[in-house]
Amino acid sequence: MKSFCVTTPIYYVNDAPHVGHAYTTLHADITARWNRLKRNEVFFLTGTDEHGLKIAEAAEKLGISPQELTDSTSRRFKDAWDQLGIKYDDFIRTTEPRHIETVNAFTQKIYDAGYIVKDTWEGLYCISCESNYIESELENGMCPIHKRPVEKVKEDNYFFKLSQFEDRLLKFYEDNPKFIEPETKFNEALSFIKSGLKDISVTRSSFDWGITVPWDHSQVFYVWFEALINYVTALGYTSDPDRFNRLWPNTVHMIGKEITRFHCIWWPAMCMAAGINPPSKILVHGWLLVGGEKMSKTSLNKIDPVDLVDEFGLDQFRYLLVKGSPFGPDSEFSYEELKRRNNSDLANNLGNLLSRVLAVVNSKCDSITPKVDTDSILKPAADLAVESAKENWDNFSPANALESIWNLLRATNAYLETNEPWKGEPGDKVNKVLGDSLEVLRIAAVLISPVMPTSAAEILTRIGLTNYLDDVSLSDDLGWGQYPGGFEIKKDAPLFSRIK
């Protein structure tokens, strides 16, 4: 059995989950479900990132401990994922003992190999902002917000010798041209490496909400350096080496473009330093834009995914979120567009196709479904949809996979229109048309199940294939001509409602 591991970033708990978080997580969920359908061993990891100065400060403002704050926000992410039908295999929190244990082991390994050394960090600090700046952010050497001089601050920190990995990273990129997708992000990362890498300060001594450096208890790790390690923590780096070796490095990290550098430069170098292979692939996606702007807390255009689930329904939301945009570039996200696609794709094309087929089975076949004919004008369309959907699911292109399935649905609606089974006398001709249409519903339901698991199961149940998804085989069961017929249809309300 092949193994497949997909991760989301671990989300920083200074913000409640919004549609942007849901976007990444849903893509990972769909990919995980697709691979489960392929009967691969699947491990889908998500979680929350809980250390760092910002969390400590936020907790202080609220008058609670950082742990209390992270407990409550982490819970909100878990709740949100439950409500979005996210079926993860593990939810990691960086404050858990297993992570701290792994960070200790992983960083100790890097330290022992000589890639972490003590040095002096110099930064620019604005007393009014209470935060650090880098040279390029300053305006005339002054704090850009308060227009006053910044102070030079020094701190003895431990540095990760990123500079020593330049050549190895370049070689790795050269050997793995598909390491990062899309290609533009690969090129950005590559040119960053080529421009020369500096060592990075990876510990802090000015606050203590972090993981203590095992060889120097006066310091804690900088949150990013430690957070990346979550991926190997959860796979069993320290707790289950057998499983770790099975799943790593065959792992895909899905991330938003704002955290490309950490994942594409730091993380592979850290892996090399610790003596393991870098992950197999990093998929970088763009942002959902609302009126051309990134969805964020500060621009007040943040959308709660749970609200959209309430409005459209769970599977509808899942479909609409991934259908709207290819995984990669930024894309516009608007309520009007969601509504339009809900009505046309879901209610009209798919939901109504199911309704009309079952209505005719009811009136012409006494509610007992006919079986599919082995030869059909729809067969080529179905074969094409299966082939194309498979390829696109495998290539992390859900929007394209869905498009190919919808082409089949449209062809089937046209097929019904041409043959008008509602007009014919009960008999072979009517049975054939309906059997073929039921076969399309069977195949389409399987293909959409990663995105719409509940609706897919419901479609199958209504045509008599209860629990069909539990042991369907993608390699054996998607060929044309396998719908057996002979089932009594289950009549029910429309699958998807139109929204006005």
Added chain:
RNA sequence: GGCGGCGUAGCUCAGUCGGCAAGAGCGCACGGCUCAUAAUCGUGAGGUCGCGGGUUCGAACCCCGCCGCCGCUACCA
């Protein structure tokens, strides 16, 4: 400033190695149908493929220039 990307029908976008008459979905218009969730089917609109040059038998795809937008350019979750 340096490196890179984008600009294709009203909207959202496809267009692999340059080549059959520039595509899809939605929206819109007209027509058909009435089994179905006022769903569906057919047809259509006529987009200088950002602008100007060039290479080529032939370019949306290659080269040069210009305009507009955007990304990366280190320790910001």
